[in-house]
Amino acid sequence: MKKINKKLKPNKITINGKSKILCTDNGKCVVKEKTQDIKELHTYLNTRGFNNYPEIIDQEDSKYIYEYIDHVSIPINQKSADMAFLLGSLHEKTSYYKPITADYIKEIHETIEGNINYIENYYTNLFDEISKDVVMSPSNYLLIRNSSKLISNFKYIKHELDNWFKLMVDKTKERVAYCHNNLTIDHYLKGNKDYLISWDNYTIDSPVLDLINLYKNDYNKYEFSNFLENYNNAFKLSDEERKLFFIVISLPNPIKLNQNEFDNTRETNELLTYIYKTENLIRPYYSPQNIK
Amino acid sequence: MKEVFTIEKEFVFNNNIYEITSISIEHNYDVAGSICQGEFIISGDYRLHEVSINKEDFNFKVPFQNDIRSNVNLDSVEVTINDFSYDLKEDTLSINVEYLVEGEQSLIEFAEETDLDEFLQNNEAEIIDLSSEEVEDEREEEKPVVILKPEVEEIEEEREEIIEEREEIKEEEEEEVIEEDKRHHIDKNTIVDSINSEESFVTYNVHTVTASDTIDNICEAYKINLNDLKKFNEFEELTLNMKLIIPDEED
Numbered sequence: 001m002k003k004i005n006k007k008l009k010p011n012k013i014t015i016n017g018k019s020k021i022l023c024t025d026n027g028k029c030v031v032k033e034k035t036q037d038i039k040e041l042h043t044y045l046n047t048r049g050f051n052n053y054p055e056i057i058d059q060e061d062s063k064y065i066y067e068y069i070d071h072v073s074i075p076i077n078q079k080s081a082d083m084a085f086l087l088g089s090l091h092e093k094t095s096y097y098k099p100i101t102a103d104y105i106k107e108i109h110e111t112i113e114g115n116i117n118y119i120e121n122y123y124t125n126l127f128d129e130i131s132k133d134v135v136m137s138p139s140n141y142l143l144i145r146n147s148s149k150l151i152s153n154f155k156y157i158k159h160e161l162d163n164w165f166k167l168m169v170d171k172t173k174e175r176v177a178y179c180h181n182n183l184t185i186d187h188y189l190k191g192n193k194d195y196l197i198s199w200d201n202y203t204i205d206s207p208v209l210d211l212i213n214l215y216k217n218d219y220n221k222y223e224f225s226n227f228l229e230n231y232n233n234a235f236k237l238s239d240e241e242r243k244l245f246f247i248v249i250s251l252p253n254p255i256k257l258n259q260n261e262f263d264n265t266r267e268t269n270e271l272l273t274y275i276y277k278t279e280n281l282i283r284p285y286y287s288p289q290n291i292k
Numbered sequence: 293m294k295e296v297f298t299i300e301k302e303f304v305f306n307n308n309i310y311e312i313t314s315i316s317i318e319h320n321y322d323v324a325g326s327i328c329q330g331e332f333i334i335s336g337d338y339r340l341h342e343v344s345i346n347k348e349d350f351n352f353k354v355p356f357q358n359d360i361r362s363n364v365n366l367d368s369v370e371v372t373i374n375d376f377s378y379d380l381k382e383d384t385l386s387i388n389v390e391y392l393v394e395g396e397q398s399l400i401e402f403a404e405e406t407d408l409d410e411f412l413q414n415n416e417a418e419i420i421d422l423s424s425e426e427v428e429d430e431r432e433e434e435k436p437v438v439i440l441k442p443e444v445e446e447i448e449e450e451r452e453e454i455i456e457e458r459e460e461i462k463e464e465e466e467e468e469v470i471e472e473d474k475r476h477h478i479d480k481n482t483i484v485d486s487i488n489s490e491e492s493f494v495t496y497n498v499h500t501v502t503a504s505d506t507i508d509n510i511c512e513a514y515k516i517n518l519n520d521l522k523k524f525n526e527f528e529e530l531t532l533n534m535k536l537i538i539p540d541e542e543d
Contacts, residue, residue: 002374006392009372014316014336266343 004031004060019198021068028068029057035200038064045178048093052086052194069197071189080222081230083188086196087180087214088234091207095177095235105168112161115251120154122254123147139257139264146272150252153275157250164243175238177207183214185221207235208245215249219274225281246282250275293364294394296374299332301354302386310339312380313347317389321356321371328369329357332389354389364395495540501530514538 001020005013008029010022020031039056058065074082127147130140180187181201189195203209211231215224231237237245255271257264284290314336321330332354337347360369375390499510507530511518516538524537 002390005372005374009370012316012318013373013376014314015376015378016314 001031001063004063004065007060018200030054030066030068031063032066032198032200034059034062034064036202038199038202041178041199041202045094050090050093052090052196053199054195054197066197069189069191069195071191071195074190076185076222077226079188079190080185080218080224080227082190082194083185084227084230085234086188086194087183087210088231090180090196091177091210091235095175095207097173098176099172100174102169105165105171109161109165109168112247112251113158116154116157116161119251119254123150123154126255137261137264139261139268142265142268142272143255146275149272149275153250153252153279157247160243160247160250164240164247167240167243171240174206175241176204179203179205179207179210181205181209181213183210184217206241206244207237208241208248211245212248215278219249219277224277225284228281242285246285250278250282293361293397294392295358296390296392297356297358299354299356299389299391300386301352301389302384303350303352305338305350305383305385307340308382309380310341310344312336312338312378312385315378317373317376317387319371319373319391323360323366323369326360326362326366327357328360328371328393329355330371331355332373332391334387354387356391358393360393360395363397365397366395368396370394496524497538497540499536499538501532501534501536503532505530510536510538 004022008022008024008026010024012023014021014023018032022029022031039059042053042056045051045053054066054069056064057067127144130136130144133140136144179202180196180199181203182198183196187196187198189197211228214227218224252271252275255267257267316335318333318335319330320333321328333351334354335349335351337349339347360366370393372392372394373389374392376388378385378387380386497514499514501510507518507521511521520539521536524539527534527536
């Protein structure tokens with residue numbers, strides 16, 4: 001950082017998350033820690049005709065200096081729709097098929113099943129504990145009142161996991177694509193063109209990975225069903241990919257309870273919001289019209 | 293002048309805060325007399341609680357003041373922020389600013405390189421090559437000890453070879469030697485050479501024996517004695533076109 005500051009002589013430094021924005025006499029730039037070879041990624045993306053990333057201006061020690069993108073602020077639902085197209089085009093342009101074995105599918109099935117069982121057990125035990133209380137705390141009351149929702153949710157996930165396994169069992173290849181792997185709406189900027197920023201964790205994996213991360217980060221920020229619809233127009237998810245996506249997002253995280261009742265109630269509320277929102281997102285895909 | 297200073301400061305908010313969403317640092321400064329003073333303006337926004345939707349602004353000022361050495365050109369003083377970091381613990385925000393105050397030192401300029409050599413011989417001075425910043429940086433890190441002795445020897449050897457050639461090819465050789473002499477001249481003129489002036493080395497001439505030469509008149513022409521000549525050459529008696537290595541007497 002010292003070398004960079006010596007070179008650029010910034011008038012103003014802003015720390016924003018993991019990046020530092022430097023305002024110099026020659027304009028702004030962004031300094032970020034180098035975690036992966038981003039230049040290699042850029043070269044690859046260019047060959048695939050995808051250039052919606054901030055250019056690297058310079059490199060110093062273990063840091064990349066990126067161009068600063070002057071972006072406009074637009075309503076979040078509009079932003080999410082635009083982002084869906086961009087993400088779809090990234091997956092579309094970089095996807096290819098990778099051979100897989102039956103063992104690999106079985107392994108994924110077992111891992112997810114193990115997770116479901118663990119979380120289901122966790123909640124069943126929690127419900128048992130809570131029901132022993134004579135007087136329930138607000139958070140516990142909120143949770144127990146919605147326990148049937150959670151239980152039916154686990155039923156749905158298990159059922160869908162079996163369906164997914166049936167679809168996958170005779171598959172010999174799986175679609176993979178370049179995944180940003182750190183998506184949130186804040187990493188999408190609209191300037192002269194659309195940009196996805198913060199590629200530090202990029203990886204090659206199933207495109208579902210990006211959707212899962214994005215949903216877990218942003219489910220409460222904008223209308224996700226719109227996003228999914230737009231994404232599907234740009235990049236059509238296969239049946240098994242969509243099923244896997246729904247299974248993983250339907251599985252709630254274990255709730256963290258502590259001594260603070262205010263925090264507990266907030267956490268419980270967040271968990272239930274997540275479950276209801278997820279159900280609302282998924283349900284239309286099982287309506288008779290959609291199944292046809 | 294280049295000096296690094298560090299400022300650590302703590303600010304206490306009225307309440308515990310959840311996170312700093314963004315923090316910026318700006319600075320302004322003024323040089324008056326031999327004092328450079330100014331302030332860092334730290335601004336940004338924070339969220340009071342995990343559930344808060346709105347961000348709130350904050351703004352602090354941290355003054356700084358530094359003396360400037362007398363031999364520094366005051367117009368050239370510049371303050372640059374080297375590093376900036378922060379840490380948040382409950383209601384206390386601690387910041388750490390490392391900044392650099394730099395200014396140009398008054399310089400002595402030499403019109404001629406020979407003047408510089410003379411100056412260097414009479415005075416002890418540090419030489420900084422201002423034409424390239426990188427070299428300057430390296431000099432800061434490692435002390436400037438330059439020993440070019442092996443190179444000097446190499447150049448001597450080259451020169452010797454070329455002088456040998458001179459005896460064989462009479463016409464072309466002159467240009468080459470002039471060139472080589474120039475190199476030698478430049479070589480002698482460098483600062484390095486003046487540092488190493490105590491290191492002695494031997495230069496040679498090569499003499500090709502002609503019909504009219506005798507051992508005596510060769511010794512006389514090069515002002516050396518027979519023993520010295522025999523140290524460098526093995527011969528019983530002179531033959532035509534024989535090459536003799538004549539050590540340069542002065543060295």
